[in-house]
Amino acid sequence: MSAGTDTIEVHITDVSAAADDTRVFWLARTDGTALPTYAPGSHIDVRLPIGLVRQYSLCGADASAPVYRIAVKREPASRGGSAWLHSAAQVGTRLRIGTPRNAFSLSDTADQHLLIAGGIGVTPILSMAYALAASRRRYTLAYFARSDASVVFRTEFGRSPLADEAHIHVGLSPTATRGRIAGLLSAALPNTHLYVCGPPAFMEMTVSLARNMLGEQFVHQESFDPVVRVAGDEHEFSVRLKGRSDAIPVPAGKTVLASLREAGFDLPSSCEVGVCGTCMMRVVAGEPDHRDTYLTDDERAAGTCFLPCVSRSNSSVLVLDELA
Ligand code: FES
Structure with missing residues (x-):
């Protein structure tokens, strides 16, 4: 499975305060060409030089503008992303961003x-x-x-x-x-x-x-908020990838994503906290224990999608496949 990590190099062209704890950043391509247009509600991955990837919604007034605008609130419990953007990022700082993705679209048929x-x-x-x-x-x-x-x-x-x-x-x-x-x-x-x-x-x-x-x-x-995990509520199970016979153990305290990677599988990911959908896989057999905030209730009930960065299994074996 390919990582699907097309990125674009941008630089910060303007920074301003939008509220007491929020900074607004304008991003433009470093080569001067226009950034891709996007659908309203879209977000991008922002890859920070400190090794973190964070998702921010695009909030410009014109989705076809050649530059992007994001707003970043400084979170008191920041795991480093918003704190870095508030303290170290400035005009001229270069970042890599992903192309816009949208899981929050406007209905075409609403009145x-x-x-x-x-x-x-x-x-x-x-x-x-x-x-x-x-x-x-x-x-x-x-x-x-x-x-x-x-x-x-x-x-x-x-x-x-x-x-x-x-x-x-x-x-x-x-x-x-x-x-x-x-x-x-x-x-x-x-x-x-x-x-x-x-x-x-x-x-x-x-x-x-x-x-x-x-x-x-x-x-x-x-939602961009990760799920809250309860310590001690995890047990060991195994995952198998469709078409392979080897079962890969997933011990308590280790994610399916990490276990599969350790077994040599190259899987994409971004947020790794269950909010972006990048790592989504298909459930072939078994009963997933969904712990993400990305899937809808209907998708959970259908039991066919799985986010290996946070979700686990209620059955002793879970069989997964790549998305086509
Ligand atoms: S990497 Fe974002 S949901 Fe798994």
Whole structure:
């Protein structure tokens, strides 16, 4: 299996503060040519010189612009990525990025789009709002932030073309937030699609309300937060690749991805925390124990996809295959 790691060399052309804990970076190709266009909601891998790969949503106003814009919130529990981008990255810094990928697409058939963002989850939502406004499709955007100082891109939300449909809610309690979102959902027209990105608890609440009020097929979500793993809940099992007879042991504390690589298989990966989908494989036999935040509930229930960077097995043997 090839790694699928096409990368592009870029440099930072501008850096600015977008909120008290968020920096915005503009990236351009070092050879001066245009970066690929992207669909609203897309993200890129950013490969940092300190050896980490992080995913950031593209949040420019124009997806066909030759440069990219990303916004990076400094996470207090940063494992190094956002801390490095806040402390060391500056104009001129060179980075390698992946080509845009999109698992958070706008529906082509919706009659209305309801965009809901919590905190830095506003970044993919922003590019969606610009695209909807440009194509004059019907949408409403609700952006929930914990404080005035943490509102990202406030100026843009306050002016054309977003001002009429974008509503910023600051400092609401969880109960008030839930009530506001339930109100938006109950006022939604038939065939409204909901898109949500934000912190895990915020997304969980919104998705569960929306599934009940709109239906599963109308709900789209994007998460960059890794799953929380519970220590001591892992047991050993084996994996086999389709067409091979050798079973590869996966001990507690080691991932399927690491075990397969150690056995000599060249498998792609990016986030390695179950949020990007890069490492996805097909389940041929066995019962997966999904621990990612990438697959939808329907995909989990179908039991045919598997993310070996975090997920494990409920059966003693799991048979996997590469995606075609
Ligand atoms: S590498 Fe990102 S989900 Fe596995």
